[in-house]
Amino acid sequence: MNVAVYKILGIPNFILLAIAIIVALAFFINRVKHLYFILRIGKEDDRFNDIGARIMFALKRILLQLCVLKDVTAKDLAGLGHAMIFYGFLCFAFSYLFMFGRGFIPGLSFHILGDTFAGYFPLLLDIVALMVITGVVWGLLRRYVVRPSRLESTPEAAIIMGIIASLMVFHFLMEGFEVNIDPHETASMAFIGVAFAGLFNNMGIERTTQEALFIASWWIHCLLVLGFMVLIPYSKHLHLILAPFNLFFKSMEPRGALRPILDMEEAETFGVSNIEEFTWKQLLDLYTCAECGRCEINCPAHLSEKPLSPRHLIHDMKVHLLEKGPHLLGGNNGSESGTDAQAEAAESGYDGPALIGGVVSEDKIWSCVTCGSCMEQCPVCNEHVDKIVDMRRYMVLMESNFPPEIQAVFRNMENNSNPWGIGWATRADWAKDLGIKILSEDSNVDILYWVGCAGSFDERNKKISTALVNIFKKVGVNFGILGAEEKCCGDSARRIGNEYLYQMLATETIEILKGYNVKKIVTQCPHCYNTLKNEYPQFGGDFEVVHSTEFILDLIEKGKLKLSKPIDKTITYHDSCYLGRYNTVYDAPRKILQAIPGVNLVEMERNRAKSICCGAGGGRMWMEEHLGKRINEMRLQDALDINPNLISTACPYCLTMFEDAIKEKDVQETLTGKDIIELTEEAMA
Amino acid sequence: MNSVVCVKQVPDTESVIKIKPDGSGIITDDLKFVMNPYDEYGVEEALKLKEKFGGSATILCMGPSRVVETIRTGLAMGVDKAVQLDDPAFEGGDAFATAKALAEALKGLEYDVIFCGKQAVDDDLSQVGQILAELLGLPHVSLIQKLQVADDKKSAVVDRQVEGGIEVLKVLLPAVLTTQKGLNEPRYASLPGIMKAKKKPLDVKDLAALGLNADSVGCNGSKTMITKYTAPPERAAGKIIEGEGPQETAPKLVQLLREEAKVI
Numbered sequence: 001m002n003v004a005v006y007k008i009l010g011i012p013n014f015i016l017l018a019i020a021i022i023v024a025l026a027f028f029i030n031r032v033k034h035l036y037f038i039l040r041i042g043k044e045d046d047r048f049n050d051i052g053a054r055i056m057f058a059l060k061r062i063l064l065q066l067c068v069l070k071d072v073t074a075k076d077l078a079g080l081g082h083a084m085i086f087y088g089f090l091c092f093a094f095s096y097l098f099m100f101g102r103g104f105i106p107g108l109s110f111h112i113l114g115d116t117f118a119g120y121f122p123l124l125l126d127i128v129a130l131m132v133i134t135g136v137v138w139g140l141l142r143r144y145v146v147r148p149s150r151l152e153s154t155p156e157a158a159i160i161m162g163i164i165a166s167l168m169v170f171h172f173l174m175e176g177f178e179v180n181i182d183p184h185e186t187a188s189m190a191f192i193g194v195a196f197a198g199l200f201n202n203m204g205i206e207r208t209t210q211e212a213l214f215i216a217s218w219w220i221h222c223l224l225v226l227g228f229m230v231l232i233p234y235s236k237h238l239h240l241i242l243a244p245f246n247l248f249f250k251s252m253e254p255r256g257a258l259r260p261i262l263d264m265e266e267a268e269t270f271g272v273s274n275i276e277e278f279t280w281k282q283l284l285d286l287y288t289c290a291e292c293g294r295c296e297i298n299c300p301a302h303l304s305e306k307p308l309s310p311r312h313l314i315h316d317m318k319v320h321l322l323e324k325g326p327h328l329l330g331g332n333n334g335s336e337s338g339t340d341a342q343a344e345a346a347e348s349g350y351d352g353p354a355l356i357g358g359v360v361s362e363d364k365i366w367s368c369v370t371c372g373s374c375m376e377q378c379p380v381c382n383e384h385v386d387k388i389v390d391m392r393r394y395m396v397l398m399e400s401n402f403p404p405e406i407q408a409v410f411r412n413m414e415n416n417s418n419p420w421g422i423g424w425a426t427r428a429d430w431a432k433d434l435g436i437k438i439l440s441e442d443s444n445v446d447i448l449y450w451v452g453c454a455g456s457f458d459e460r461n462k463k464i465s466t467a468l469v470n471i472f473k474k475v476g477v478n479f480g481i482l483g484a485e486e487k488c489c490g491d492s493a494r495r496i497g498n499e500y501l502y503q504m505l506a507t508e509t510i511e512i513l514k515g516y517n518v519k520k521i522v523t524q525c526p527h528c529y530n531t532l533k534n535e536y537p538q539f540g541g542d543f544e545v546v547h548s549t550e551f552i553l554d555l556i557e558k559g560k561l562k563l564s565k566p567i568d569k570t571i572t573y574h575d576s577c578y579l580g581r582y583n584t585v586y587d588a589p590r591k592i593l594q595a596i597p598g599v600n601l602v603e604m605e606r607n608r609a610k611s612i613c614c615g616a617g618g619g620r621m622w623m624e625e626h627l628g629k630r631i632n633e634m635r636l637q638d639a640l641d642i643n644p645n646l647i648s649t650a651c652p653y654c655l656t657m658f659e660d661a662i663k664e665k666d667v668q669e670t671l672t673g674k675d676i677i678e679l680t681e682e683a684m685a
Numbered sequence: 686m687n688s689v690v691c692v693k694q695v696p697d698t699e700s701v702i703k704i705k706p707d708g709s710g711i712i713t714d715d716l717k718f719v720m721n722p723y724d725e726y727g728v729e730e731a732l733k734l735k736e737k738f739g740g741s742a743t744i745l746c747m748g749p750s751r752v753v754e755t756i757r758t759g760l761a762m763g764v765d766k767a768v769q770l771d772d773p774a775f776e777g778g779d780a781f782a783t784a785k786a787l788a789e790a791l792k793g794l795e796y797d798v799i800f801c802g803k804q805a806v807d808d809d810l811s812q813v814g815q816i817l818a819e820l821l822g823l824p825h826v827s828l829i830q831k832l833q834v835a836d837d838k839k840s841a842v843v844d845r846q847v848e849g850g851i852e853v854l855k856v857l858l859p860a861v862l863t864t865q866k867g868l869n870e871p872r873y874a875s876l877p878g879i880m881k882a883k884k885k886p887l888d889v890k891d892l893a894a895l896g897l898n899a900d901s902v903g904c905n906g907s908k909t910m911i912t913k914y915t916a917p918p919e920r921a922a923g924k925i926i927e928g929e930g931p932q933e934t935a936p937k938l939v940q941l942l943r944e945e946a947k948v949i
């Protein structure tokens with residue numbers, strides 16, 4: 001049937017279709033342009049390096065659907081549904097070329113790609129359409145019947161689902177009519193089309209009526225597709241267009257490295273207090289969010305009933321951006337963003353809520369433990385933590401606005417180079433009688449043991465430092481410590497938002513380390529590890545940094561360290577965020593435990609990349625936990641659920657948080673906390 | 686409303702203090718110096734007055750070049766300018782000699798209120814504020830915890846904590862007030878504040894600039910003299926009593942308490 005020249009009210013179809021396409025495209029382009037100009041308000045950010053790797057990453061994540069399949073579990077199969085809809089969408093997108101093409105080119109059909117293709121492709125489309133309908137029904141059931149907490153049942157979602165389902169239905173109808181009126185056009189392999197065709201004939205529908213109905217279904221199908229296209233940039237389905245870009249522009253820096261403020265002497269403002277002070281990439285994140293809620297259900301702040309939800313954080317900022325953005329464009333959305341004066345004048349026209357305190361409450365900003373789970377789980381690779389830290393930076397550096405207990409912590413770091421504020425000269429007192437080399441006295445060492453503040457000053461953690469020293473000595477490692485010259489690495493200061501203090505500590509330390517020509521560093525604490533390894537290079541500190549668990553495992557694997565004394569215990573291991581998610585050291589601690597005879601290693605339900613923070617990250621170690629439940633107790637419950645005798649950690653903060661929770665919950669009788677280093681020492685022959 | 690805050694630089698309270706072998710003083714090489722914590726309350730209060738009434742806040746600080754860091758801390762918090770008294774002749778002064786130099790410097794400054802910390806945490810003398818008031822012929826109230834300046838700026842009502850209650854006084858301005866914990870929460874300097882502080886005026890004055898002679902300040906002008914520092918006796922290490930259970934250890938403990946500690 002020649003669709004192109006079929007006339008409606010005397011006007012040939014190809015003209016009508018052209019008009020429909022032009023109108024739809026006009027709406028679509030107008031909106032996309034609007035979004036693009038708002039995006040350009042954002043600050044500079046160079047995300048064009050290493051293009052090849054970027055393309056590969058984006059392609060892999062999208063084409064293989066790793067973005068959603070990576071976290072499919074028996075409990076949450078939604079990723080599978082997404083993959084089904086995605087591949088279905090690809091097939092149909094291809095078929096739509098033909099559907100629209102037929103409106104212009106008479107006789108266009110799949111046959112131009114060969115008869116085999118024309119035979120099998122409709123079959124594939126039918127199967128896919130069935131899959132998609134199943135996916136949609138499943139999706140609707142989940143949203144409106146099962147209602148998992150991470151999904152919100154918005155009218156928008158229902159409309160989109162409705163359109164997708166209708167597209168499939170009209171696909172079958174079109175096919176059915178066409179089998180009857182143009183049998184050679186459609187291959188009989190399209191079993192559902194054929195079934196529909198039979199149904200129409202059985203109903204006794206006239207051929208001419210079937211022709212008219214075919215044209216009608218074709219039209220409705222085309223209009224639905226165009227409507228869907230227009231809807232995309234107005235809805236969360238914007239991720240269909242933007243996800244590939246967002247993945248392409250993802251940060252190529254180590255995840256654990258926060259962006260430095262470089263021109264501290266010159267800059268007039270620090271951090272972000274206005275949405276337009278984010279970089280364009282940070283704004284792109286807001287657009288791209290698919291509101292899937294994966295970040296939220298893994299967020300310890302949200303899970304412990306604090307006001308922060310990373311999903312809402314992103315969405316609220318997106319709504320705010322779309323409200324404020326047009327004001328910043330000075331009304332002439334479409335042209336260049338204009339001079340500063342213009343922009344300012346336009347900004348005065350905006351009287352909505354402020355970003356900090358209005359769109360995002362201060363409590364939300366302080367609730368984050370920077371555990372990075374949101375970023376780990378986000379299928380479109382949104383980068384949440386840097387936005388939160390940027391807002392903290394503004395609050396801390398510009399307004400000295402932070403939880404009151406933090407002031408003393410900053411002062412302590414400034415005056416005594418440790419958060420506790422214990423005299424800096426006593427930093428190495430724990431090691432007094434251990435006969436350890438101090439670099440200022442003898443810098444001829446292979447390894448610098450970076451003890452960290454907790455290992456130096458916290459009573460409990462000092463025992464772990466001593467244990468590590470015993471391991472070093474047993475194996476005959478030529479190592480030394482900085483002693484009183486060691487300072488806080490600055491992790492907490494940086495994550496609380498005090499970039500100035502962080503840079504002061506970091507640059508001083510880098511200078512000292514370079515002065516001793518240090519090459520290789522072993523850290524006990526994952527926070528020191530992450531900072532030294534991933535963040536010090538930003539300030540010229542390039543050292544080989546390994547975590548104690550990696551170092552110990554290496555000794556075991558090389559046969560230098562034998563763990564032969566059995567520890568007959570059921571032990572679980574808690575992943576520290578900054579060791580696990582930020583640096584993907586998941587296996588070393590587990591392998592050490594497995595190397596100890598007698599150990600029965602058991603896993604908590606949330607482990608590895610899905611592990612939940614102990615509650616102390618992001619400087620929260622030093623803040624009171626006034627809101628919601630206590631994160632450490634929530635995490636302890638994960639362990640209690642599987643009934644181990646011992647919970648092992650590889651981070652001084654985690655250990656402190658667990659020991660507090662164990663006391664609080666009064667389970668000391670059955671459960672103890674220990675560092676992997678201590679267990680290694682115990683098992684040493 | 687103009688205020689002057691007298692600030693002293695002291696070793697951080699967590700410092701490990703080492704006494705010079707001859708006992709004449711402490712070794713300052715390795716020390717971390719900070720602003721005397723009680724003076725910070727004065728700085729904060731001066732800034733509050735400035736925010737409320739306008740005018741200026743000035744820091745007056747005596748000491749060698751190392752005190753500049755402490756002065757900058759105050760400037761970063763928001764103080765407008767500072768005067769540093771730096772001359773070898775000032776060294777080793779007691780409270781009286783110090784107050785004498787401060788008083789002389791204050792004659793060249795405009796003030797409605799002079800704040801001093803209630804005491805410096807290094808020598809704990811608690812005298813400079815009071816002597817300063819006497820030398821300047823001004824009223825003074827010590828250990829204030831609340832300050833309300835009248836709208837005409839001619840007087841103020843201050844609270845001070847006394848045993849079992851609060852004493853409320855009215856004092857005519859200008860006056861010297863010594864500040865105590867509880868008066869306010871000193872602010873943390875903002876980064877723009879820290880950057881601006883580097884460019885704020887710092888007026889360094891020596892003995893000649895004050896028009897004093899070397900006999901009236903420092904060691905020579907002092908009424909008291911430090912003759913010797915000694916460290917507190919070292920505490921002996923604790924003893925752990927070994928044994929199986931309380932039946933065995935308790936008698937040992939009793940014996941030791943009686944014979945060695947001689948407390949029972």
Ligand code: SF4
Nearest residue numbers: 299368369371372374
């Ligand atoms: S970093 Fe962790 S605490 Fe912060 S928003 Fe993300 S998931 Fe939540």
Ligand code: SF4
Nearest residue numbers: 289290292293295378
């Ligand atoms: S930020 Fe990412 S994980 Fe969170 S809702 Fe949006 S798309 Fe999903």
